[in-house]
Every structure is written in C-alpha cells, then in structure tokens.
Amino acid sequence: MNTEYPEVLSFAVVGHPNEGKSSVVSTLTERDDIRISSTPGETEYAVEYTVELDHKPLLRFVDTPGFQVPRKTLKWLSKRPVNEDAQTISDSFNRDFSGRSAYIHDGRILQAIAETHGVLYVIDAGKPIGSDDLAEMEILRRLGKTRMAVLNSKGDDSEFEEQWRAALNRHFNAVRRFNAREAAFDERIRLLSALRLTGQHWEETLESVIRALNIDREGRFSKAVDIICSLVADCMSKTIKAPLKDGEKPEDVQLSMMPSYTEWLRVREKRAHKELREEFRHRHFEMELNNNDLMIHDLFARETWRVLGLSKKQLATVSALAGAAAGAAVDLALGEITFGIFMAGGAVLAGVSGLAGSRALSQVKVRVAGINQQLGRRYIEMGPPKGIQMAFILVDRALLYLETVSRWAHAKREKADPGQQLSTLPKTRQWLRKNQAAVSRFALKLIKGKSTEQELENLRKVLIDVIKSAEEGRDI
Numbered sequence: 001m002n003t004e005y006p007e008v009l010s011f012a013v014v015g016h017p018n019e020g021k022s023s024v025v026s027t028l029t030e031r032d033d034i035r036i037s038s039t040p041g042e043t044e045y046a047v048e049y050t051v052e053l054d055h056k057p058l059l060r061f062v063d064t065p066g067f068q069v070p071r072k073t074l075k076w077l078s079k080r081p082v083n084e085d086a087q088t089i090s091d092s093f094n095r096d097f098s099g100r101s102a103y104i105h106d107g108r109i110l111q112a113i114a115e116t117h118g119v120l121y122v123i124d125a126g127k128p129i130g131s132d133d134l135a136e137m138e139i140l141r142r143l144g145k146t147r148m149a150v151l152n153s154k155g156d157d158s159e160f161e162e163q164w165r166a167a168l169n170r171h172f173n174a175v176r177r178f179n180a181r182e183a184a185f186d187e188r189i190r191l192l193s194a195l196r197l198t199g200q201h202w203e204e205t206l207e208s209v210i211r212a213l214n215i216d217r218e219g220r221f222s223k224a225v226d227i228i229c230s231l232v233a234d235c236m237s238k239t240i241k242a243p244l245k246d247g248e249k250p251e252d253v254q255l256s257m258m259p260s261y262t263e264w265l266r267v268r269e270k271r272a273h274k275e276l277r278e279e280f281r282h283r284h285f286e287m288e289l290n291n292n293d294l295m296i297h298d299l300f301a302r303e304t305w306r307v308l309g310l311s312k313k314q315l316a317t318v319s320a321l322a323g324a325a326a327g328a329a330v331d332l333a334l335g336e337i338t339f340g341i342f343m344a345g346g347a348v349l350a351g352v353s354g355l356a357g358s359r360a361l362s363q364v365k366v367r368v369a370g371i372n373q374q375l376g377r378r379y380i381e382m383g384p385p386k387g388i389q390m391a392f393i394l395v396d397r398a399l400l401y402l403e404t405v406s407r408w409a410h411a412k413r414e415k416a417d418p419g420q421q422l423s424t425l426p427k428t429r430q431w432l433r434k435n436q437a438a439v440s441r442f443a444l445k446l447i448k449g450k451s452t453e454q455e456l457e458n459l460r461k462v463l464i465d466v467i468k469s470a471e472e473g474r475d476i
C-alpha cells in the first residue's frame, strides 16, 4: 500500500485509430517498448502502464484501441438514460454487443474509461473535424469523466486549429498541445500541470506527483554525474600489463598491447553510455545518430579529437593551473596529433616509436618493470593515459550523450532528422577556466595514482552546475 500517494490516478488515453494514442502513452510513461505503428489498428486491447518511482506506482495511463464505430456507439448511447454512470454504460454496451466484432474496440474503450479517473482524448488537428470526431467527443462527454483533449499533431495543423479548438472547448475541461514524439521532460510536466487544474479532487495528488517527478529528474542527473565521474576515473587510471619475454623487444610488445588498451577504453565508455541511457529509461531503443552528430565518430577518431576537448592553448593553461610539470603541458598539447598517429596503425607507429618517450607514445605511460609473480620476470605496464585531454574528450562525449538521452521522447523511434544538431550543452572548451580546471585536477591526480576525494567532489559540483546552467541559459 502506498502511503505517500493515497490515490494512484489513472487516465484512459483514447481517440481515433492511428492518431498517436500509444505514442502519447509511451512518452508519458517513458516506455519505449509500447508498440507504435503507422498501420491503424495496431493497439487492439486496453493495456495499463504505470509510472513508478522507487517501485511505487505514481500514475497510470491506459492505452486503448481506436474507436471503431463511434456514430453507432453514440446512437446506442443516446437511447440510454442521460445520467447513467460510466461503469453502467460500459457494462450494458459490452452485454448488448457481446460477440459482435465490429463493436469490440468501442467496448474496450468504454470499459477502460469506466475504470479510470480521467480521459485524455488524442487528436491530430491536421485534418478537418469529421462526424466520427464529433461522435467521439459526444460519447466522452456523456461518460462524464474529467477529460482533456491532447493535440498531438503529426504535421501542420494551423488550417483547422480554430474549428478544432472551438469544438474541443465545448466538450473538454482542458485542451493542450502535446507532441508525443518531441516532448521532453518539461512538456510532460506541463501536460500534468494542465491536467491538475481540470479536476479539483485530484489537484493535490497531481501536485505531489509533479513534485516527485521533479525530484526524480534531479536524482537522475546526479546519478548521471556519478556515471561520468567514474568513467573518467576508470579511464584515467587504467593500466594493463603484458609479460616481456627474453629476447622480445619492448616496443614490439607495446605495439601488440595498444589495441587492447584502446579497446578497453572504448568498451568502458560504451558501458557508461548504456548506464546513462538506462537512467533515462531508454532500454530497448538504440539511438541512431546521423553524420552531423558529433557522437557518430569513434572515441579515437581524429574528428573527435579535433572538435571535442580543449584547444592546445587551453590545455597548456589548465595543465599549468592544475600543477602539471611544464614539460607535460607541451606533451598534452600534442594529444590530437599523437592519438592520430596512435590510431593510424602499426606501420606509422613503428616508425616513430621507442621506449625513450617518442611522440607516438606520449599519450600513454609505459614502463618496463621487474619481477611479477604471474607475468614472469619482466613485464610491460601500459597506462594510464599521460595526457589530460582524454578526460575532456570523455566528459564532452558523455555530456553529449546525456543530453540526447535525457531529452529524447520515448515515442520517437527513428533516426534523428538529417542536419539536426542535438547539442545545446556547452562543450568543455567553452567552459569557464575554473570549471575546466576541475576536470584537469581530477585527471592529473588519477594519472599520478593519488587520492581524488576532493577533486571528485569538485568535479561533481561543476558537472551538476553545467547541466543546470544549460537549462537556465547561464554562462558556465
């Protein structure tokens, strides 16, 4: 029994076939497993979906099939006593039309409405009002539940908007535009706020639902920041070891170790992104990004290192601020070039590599060390990355990813529109220097294998601030 929310409100989401009912439910409940299809009649049964926080039900939405024969249903209804309640109407209808397949969907809709507190009527206002629409509106009015019309327009609806609004205002307690395929968190909250005002008796309950959702949203960003920090922590301290057998050249062993070293970082980053996606309830859906999205490139692609992370000048400055040795700053500045070579493959690498600290290897610390029980007498240790640029790249990519998944409507199931740039979050090179320094201080401590308690706390604050400021349009 839920004590915090004495009543779990439920809403039946109804309308014409193919108008976007399942899309509305999918986005409102953050369920990307609800079937959405361009074929009318996709939803055949009424199915209840619950919004849960900490395993407690908060709100319920019932997806329903589209009306099949609204005019016939209304004709039947008009012969009933006017003040009959929704449950009696539903029971009588389903009894009268039992076994008649043409009425089966309407029967399920009436039942769903009878069993819920309120109704969301989804319409696509991009077409003129027809007699079926008017019949549906009248049926809903007769059922007597508090109801809101949701304009989920698939295209431009300006032509018919006025006639729709006039009709909807007559039949509904509230009318609200809601684009299920684009709606981010704020729009979901606005829809609930509008719903709150439609029924006195549930105002308080919906208010606490909205409060809980806002707190949960903050909690998700806080967890997202933890995910990003532990990604940076793991990557900036990663080392791998390989035995150095007698007669083997250290540089040959290093070469053979590099693919597994970089692959480890890639896999670790993918894991963090998956965690971010799941934090925002995107489970079944893999985002497909188009060529204009920065994230399309590999972690080690030249393009990634060109457009993300800090500029060379910034790197030198923040390295100095973070207390890196003067020489290291120069080394760091080479990040872009060295990683380019690093990834270009054995031939280029072999030409410039050597244990004496060539450019090609300047991004990863390598040492030949003595006795190790498991690995044999001598071994090579590779890592952690020497340059702090890696940390900035990881932060930038994680924030881009976070921004996308945190705003992506669960009803949106296809590729991002070509040419659309998803990001409005500032990249690390646009941050204030003191915020950049939070990344570099954390990274340098990790590289040196020192305790990072204070730096971690500082970076957490900066990341939270960056995320919040982006929403408020402040300079960070």
Ligand SMILES: Nc1nc2c(ncn2[C@@H]2O[C@H](COP(=O)(O)OP(=O)(O)OP(=O)(O)O)[C@@H](O)[C@H]2O)c(=O)[nH]1
Pocket (backbone or CB within 6 Å): 016, 017, 018, 019, 020, 021, 022, 023, 024, 035, 036, 037, 038, 039, 040, 041, 042, 043, 044, 064, 065, 066, 152, 153, 154, 155, 179, 180, 181, 182
């Ligand atoms: N462009 C656009 N398309 C939408 C929008 N909402 C839904 N659609 C598309 O409309 C089609 C129907 O969406 P559904 O959510 O399955 O509609 P439904 O009302 O549940 O359909 P049935 O269950 O068949 O009655 C799908 O192809 C959706 O992608 C929208 O806001 N904009």
Ligand SMILES: [Mg+2]
Pocket (backbone or CB within 6 Å): 021, 022, 023, 035, 042, 043, 063, 064, 065
């Ligand atoms: Mg449906």
